[in-house]
Amino acid sequence: MSYKSDIEIAREANKKPIQDIGAKLGIGTEHLLPYGHDKAKISQPFINGLKDRDNGKLILVTAINPTPAGEGKTTTTVGLGDGLNRIGKSAAICIREASLGPCFGMKGGAAGGGYAQVVPMEEMNLHFTGDFHAITSAHNLLSAMIDNHIYWGNDLEIDERRIVWRRVMDMNDRALREVVVGLGGVSNGFPRQGGFDITVASEVMAILCLAVDLKDLQKRLGDIIVAYRRDRSPIYARDIKADGAMTVLLKDAMQPNLVQTLENNPAFVHGGPFANIAHGCNSVIATTTALKLADYVVTEAGFGADLGAEKFMNIKCRKAGIAPDAVVIVATVRAMKMNGGVAKADLGAENVEAVELGCPNLGQHIANVKSFGVPVVVAINHFVTDTEAEIQAVKDYVDSQGSEAILCQHWEKGSAGTEELATRVAELADSGLSQFAPLYPDDMPLFEKVETIAKRIYRADEVLADQKIRDQLHAWEQAGYGHLPICMAKTQYSFSTDPNLRGAPTGHSVPVREVRLSAGAGFVVVICGEIMTMPGLPRVPSAEAIMLNDAGQIEGLF
Incomplete structure (x- = not known):
């Protein structure tokens, strides 16, 4: 049996005008700022008027550690939202x-799949609303204002060796990880080493996703530490006088985007911090707005629960004053087999023993x-190659863990598969x-917070960090940042920092390579193992297959 591709299904979607989708949630046309006919931003004055409403129920969708076999977390998030609407609930x-x-790298699109998708799929995966x-x-x-300040006399006495603010672009480009800027003589400034991160690793992205309104946004932007003086005292973005202009640039981006599922149910798509190097959740303003407008809100956290769910609970919920009422963990039979030692090429054959070996x-x-x-x-995200015996093996294992597993067929059947x-x-x-309750209290010392995550979530024996890193954490505590939560930056493929260590390893160590203070976002980033804040493209990037066909339609997005 042949199946249509995601992009073919999306192209055939019977989309409704975005005003009709807003009306489902009680958002008047005057409060929607349309971007074409099928997407819109929700106005800040409307959001401000929702403060006294009760919240709906919050449901978090997370997953096992990702494997090349695919898990389908976003697909399940969309399928569950459609399923709740199907059984008569008001859900977003x-x-x-x-x-x-990643769209042009390895991953392709990020709008769900099959008959559980958010549309317009092409725009969502490309420029969308320009956020x-x-x-x-x-x-x-x-970045430009920092170098400009130094060029015109450096009144703040910035130590050029201690500029910690890098540049960003939204593309995987390993050649830009470490660069030298300011070459070319007196007129071009002072040469110094710099570098680029990917936009989704930017502290500005994290700030946009954690700010509650424009005033909070500007305060957080002003709190960004960009450099240090020779006496190690910090210099903030507000010292550079950049926070006002940055807020102006982000004014529209701060407003949540409203689109729809294939079944014409409301979907908020806003913000995009990576989960392996940032906190990996959509924006607080989108989630809290949705909670005021729908009885049930289904949201996802990035990658496996060891990264996305941990950060959702310890960072986003702590900062936003929200809490999940239920959590869905997405798993697939195929991924269980991979965790049980089966090669990707052999996943089609029934192997109940491998499923059981992978379930830990x-x-x-x-x-x-x-x-x-x-x-x-x-949620067992169903694949057509799954056998009854393999599905039952997962259900039996989950029962033994005091939980329950439910087979879901939303990819093939839409909401009918998630009732x-x-x-x-x-x-x-x-x-x-x-x-x-979060995993650790605000007043726990920073290094103890790192150890708590490593031991209780990753099941590690120890955290390896040299004295320089421990001293840096202690210095931040002395400077008043000890109450901040921890944002672990590590591989998504394993509970450990070794991407090849599948299953549920114990007895491993967590080596800390670097720590970064995100004073504006309000967390401390702890970089472990070989994690990169600027990814590279694979040998055969997805970009090679993305093109326009003769009808002017996009091909190759998935």
């Missing part, structure tokens, strides 16, 4: 915007998420069982 979904880097371009511009305006990865995620005090259900999951999730969300 909240997901992140796609970065051009990422605005973030890139705001970030690089600050799922088990550790279940235990971790439960440790936050929230009820958990597992059972939607019904159970709504029951859990309404049950009042959630007793959410």
Whole structure:
């Protein structure tokens, strides 16, 4: 049996005018700022008027560690949102915007798949409403103003060796990781070493996704530490007088984007910090707005639960004052087999033993998420090659972990394939069982917070960090930043920092290479192992297959 590609399905979507989608949530036409006919931003005055409304129920979708077999977390998020609407609930979904880097690199699109997609798929995966371009511009305006300040006399006495603000672009380009700027003589400034990160790793991206309004946004932008003086005292973006202009550039980007699923249900798509190097959640303003407008809000956190869900709980929920009422962990039979040692080429053959060998990865995620005090259900994202015996093996294992697994066929059947999951999730969300609490208190010392995550979430024996890193964390505590949460930057492919270590490894160590203070976003980034803040393209990038066909339609996005 042949199946249509994601882009073919998206192209055939029966989209409704975005005003009709807004009307489902009670958003008047005058409060929607349309970008074409099928996407719009929601105005800040309208959002401000929602403050006194009660919140709906918040449902987090997370997953096992990603494998080349694919898990389908966004697809399940969309399918569950459609499923809740199908059983008569008022539900909205909240997901992140796609970065051009992975879109043209390895991953392709990020709008779901099959019959569980958000549309317009092409625009969402490309320029969308220009938010990422605005973030890139705001970030690089600050970069330009730092070098300009030094050029015109350096009144702030910036130590050029201690400029910590890099430049960004939304593309995977390894050649820009380390660069030298200011070459070419007196008129071009002072030569110094610099570098680029990908836009989704920018602190400006994290700030946009954590700010509650424009005033909060400008304060956080002003709090960014850009450099240090020779006496190690910090210099902030507000000292450079860049925070006002950066806020102006981000004024429209701050407003959440509204689009629709294939089944014409509302979807908020806003913000896009990477989960392996940033906090990996859509914006606080989109989630809190959705909670005021829908009875159930389904949102996702990036990559596996060891990264995305941990940061959702410890950073986003802590900062936004929200808590999940239920959590869905997405798993696939194929991924269980890969965790059980089966090569990708051999995944089509039934192998119940390998499924059982791979299940401990799922088990550790279940235990971790439960440790936050929230009820958990597992969604088995169905593939046509899955056999009854393999599916039953996953269900039996999850039962043994004190949870339950539900087979979902949303990729093939849309909301008809998630009715059972939607019904159970709504029951859990309404049950009042959630007793959410973050993993660590604000006042715990920074290094102890790192150790807590490493030992309780990754099941590591120890954190390896030299004295220089420990001294830096202590200095930040002395400077008043000890209350901040930790944002771990590590590989998404394993609980450990070794991407090849699958399953549920124990007895490993977590080496800390570098720590960065994101004073504006309000967290400390702890970089572990070989993680890159500017990815590179693979040997055969997705970009090679992306093109326009004779009809002027985009081909190759998936």
